[in-house]
Amino acid sequence: MAKHTAVCCTAPNYGDTIIQAFQQLHDEDLFHDVMLLSEDYQSYQAHRPLxxxxxxxxxxxxxxxxKESLEMEVHLQxxxxxxxxxxxxxIYSGKLFLSMANLETVLSAAVHLQVNEAVRLCKEFMxxxxxxxxxIRIYQLAQLFYFNDVEAMAFDCILENFRVAARQVDFYELSAEQVMQFxxxxxxxxxxxxxLFEIAREWIDFDREVRLSFAGQLMRKIRLPLITPSDLETKxxxxxxxxxxxxxxxxxEEAEDYHRxxxxxxxxxxxxxxVRGTEQAICVVGGMSEYPTSQVMAYKIEGGKEAVELKEMNTCMHVHCAAVMDGFLYCVGGYNLRSTSKNKILSKLHRYDPRFNHWMELAxxxxxxxxxxxxxxxxxxYAIGGIISVSNSKSQRTGSVEVYTxxxxxxxxxxxxxxxxxxxxxxxxxDEIYLSGGDVYTSGKPSNNMMTYNPLSGNIHQKSPMKVARYLHGMCVVCDRIYVIGGVNQASSTTRSDVTAIECYDPYSNYWQIVTQMPFSRSVISPIVVNEKICILGGFSSLKQRETSEIIEFDPCMExxxxxNLLTPISGHTCxxxxxxxTIPNSDIDMKPCSMQTTV
Incomplete structure (x- = not known):
């Protein structure tokens, strides 16, 4: 007797056919077995099974x-x-017609009635x-219905487009607390x-009688000192x-006093x-490529070192110094090859204010x-040591220290x-300044000295010397260890060689060790620490006798x-x-205080 095997046969569109059949029954008013009443007592016939x-x-x-299982009429509060x-x-067609006008009502019904597919479509629409x-409206609805993922996306959009988003009617209907949170x-x-000031003012004017009482609290969230003096006066x-x-x-008054x-x-x-910003950037100032430059470039830490050009300095310089203090960038000294002066070594100090993309010359x-x-x-x-004059290829060095207040x-x-x-x-x-190496000649060789300098007491202490003498190198602190990187060693007045050894100094044990060798040579560098990694932007290679544009990162784990890459090869710059x-301000803004003194 032959053995028969059962085969499963499937109708691919069977579900759609059933839905279409229910829709036809619904349209022809056949076999309805329940009456649904809305909150406002509108009645709708339906089929319980569906x-x-x-x-x-x-x-x-x-x-x-x-009890509703026995009732023919159900009131949906x-x-x-x-x-x-x-x-x-x-439910009958699989079609959901949505707009910003009906979204909240439809979504509320879908959530209340637990029609999950309709809820999903509403989220996709949002x-x-x-x-x-x-x-703003999507953000409010996402909060209302606990759609955390949609809320986060809408919130990011508000932050990215706040000037436009805050001019919509939905923003004017936010509470004072919500506005202040933004x-x-x-x-x-x-x-x-x-x-932001104009946005806050418009929110108050939308319902001035009620909202004027919030003006003081609201304006404390506006950073009036970040508004230019001319806008403070006129707007x-x-x-x-x-x-x-x-x-x-x-x-x-506080803002005026700040500018005064x-x-x-x-x-x-x-x-x-x-500064109203969250992005940190490595600011590269001046330096020498084919020619000296006054350019100031900012390379953002996030997003693949995206470059932004900032306001240029009014002086070309290289082998100068820079430091950040109180949110300002200070640049001082340097060599200006384009100067018409006999002494091309600079004494000028400039301060860059990122709030206004503005340079100011100081003492x-x-x-x-x-x-x-x-x-x-x-x-x-503290400006320490350096070369103070160059004459007939001879450099005059100094051990002097100057302090700027x-x-x-x-x-x-x-x-x-x-x-x-x-x-x-x-x-x-x-609480001490550590100084390493340098062009301090002993028997015709660069120094491997390490010393500490206490600016308050003036005390100077010699520490264990580096393993390798070097100058034109870089130095930075990572995780309580001091690293020296790159530079040049000079065996004689005519022979120079790049130093590839990276040394690490433990301040507690006063001990040096060579931790690794660089796979390249760099000197005249300004290393900087980014997320506990040492970052070297550009620099000079004595081996290749040219500047480089490479951005190299070194993890203390030896990687x-x-x-x-920088936009151009460069050395003798600062980072x-x-x-x-x-939002980087226009560099041509007027920073002169209106009707204010400009000096103390």
């Missing part, structure tokens, strides 16, 4: 033991007719409508501070409540003078310097070093890799970590 198959809510309602009709149409114009953030994009002080409400007028005395701004730093050092070091120590700048905009002499020093490297660590505003 409702139960489409919704856990109806499945439970029509189960045995529930909390479900308005517009939402109920849309959900029933979806994501598709996230834009500068609709992001205005205090550092990551608002495409917005100047004057734009802020002209607003009546900024004059008439004491809390607001005091904030205006630029040399005192270091001591006036607060939450309202903080110069008593003498020009190149190949020196600049350190920040307890709110002051921002409050008085002045330089004063400090305790000098015990010997002349140039082309050395320096870092601040635990090297190329992280990108400093600085927080930039999300």
């Amino acid at each position: 409702l139960a198959a489409s919704s856990d809510y109806f499945r439970a309602m029509f189960s045995v033991g529930m 909390g479900v308005p007719s517009q939402g109920l009709s849309s959900i029933l149409e979806f 994501v598709s409508k996230i834009s500068a114009e609709d992001s 205005l205090k953030r550092n990551d608002l994009k495409a917005c100047k501070e004057i734009d 802020v002080k002209t607003v009546d409540f900024m004059r008439d409400i004491t809390k607001c007028s005091r904030l205006v 005395y630029p040399f005192l701004q270091n001591k006036k730093q607060s939450s309202r003078t903080q 110069p050092m008593s003498t020009g310097r190149i190949n020196f070091s600049l350190c920040v120590f307890e709110g002051k700048l 921002p409050d008085t905009n002045s330089w004063e002499p400090a305790t000098p070093l015990m010997s002349q020093m140039s082309c050395h490297a320096a870092v601040v660590y635990h 090297w890799h190329v992280a990108g 400093s970590m600085l927080t930039l505003p999300n």
Whole structure:
């Protein structure tokens, strides 16, 4: 007897056929077995089996033991007719017609009735409508219905497009607390501070009688010192409540005072003078490529070292120094080959303010310097050693130290070093300045010295020497260890060789060790630490006799890799970590205080 095997045959569109059949029964008003009443008592006929198959809510309602299972008419509290009709149409056809006008009503009905497929479609629609114009509304709905993923996407869109998003009607309907939560953030994009002031003012004017009482609190979230003096005068002080409400007028006075005395701004730093930005960038200032440059480039830490051009300095320079203090970038000294002066070594000090993309010239050092070091120590700048003159290819070195005090905009002499020093490297660590190497000749060789200098006491202490003498090298601190990188060794007055050994110094044990060799040569560098990795941007190769554009990262775990390239090969530049505003201001802004003194 033949054995028969059963074969499973499938109708691919069977489900669609059943849905179409139910829709036809519905359209022809056949076999309806329940009447649904909306919150506003609009009635809709339906089929229990299809409702139960489409919704856990109806499945439970029509189960045995529930009173609705025996009733022909069911009143759905909390479900308005517009939402109920849309959900029933979806249940019978699989089609859901959505717009920003009906989204909340339909979504509320879908969630209430637990029609999960309709909820999913609403979420997809919300994501598709996230834009500068609709992001606030989508954000509110996502919060209301606990769609955390959609909320996060809408929130990011608001931050990216805040100037547009905050001009929509939905923004004007936010509470004072919600508005303040936005205005205090550092990551608002495409917005100047004057734009945020205008947004806050417009929100108040939308319902002035009620909202004027929030003006003082709201304006504390606006960083008025980040508004230019001219805009303070013409756009802020002209607003009546900024004059008439004491809390607001005091904030205006604070901003005016900030601009009135630029040399005192270091001591006036607060939450309202903080750069409105979250991105840190490596600022590359000046340097030598084919020619000396005055260009200032910022390479963002995130996003593959994206480059942004900042306001240029008015002087070309290289082998100068730079340091960041109180959110300002200071550049001083250097060599200007294009200068018409006999002495091309600079003494000038400039301060860059990222809040306004603006350079300001400050008091110069008593003498020009190149190949020196600049350190920040307890709110002051220390210029240490260097070359102070070059004549007939001979360099005059110095062991002098000058200290700059921002409050008085002045330089004063400090305790000098015990010997002349140039082309050395320096870092601040635990209340002392560590100085290594340099062009300090002993028997015709560069130095391998390591010493500490205490700016307060003037005490100088010799430490264990490096394994390899070097100059024109770099130095930085990573995880309580001091690293020296690159540089040049010189066996005689005519023979130079690149140093590839990286040495690590333990300040606690006063011990050096060579941790690895660089797979390349670099000198005249300005290394910087990024996320506990040593980053070298550009530099000079004595072997190749040219500058490089490579950005190299070194992990203290002994790993090297190329992280990108500068726009141009360069050496003799400086690298400093600085927080930039999300919107780089126009560099041509007028920073002169309106009707204010410009000096103390």
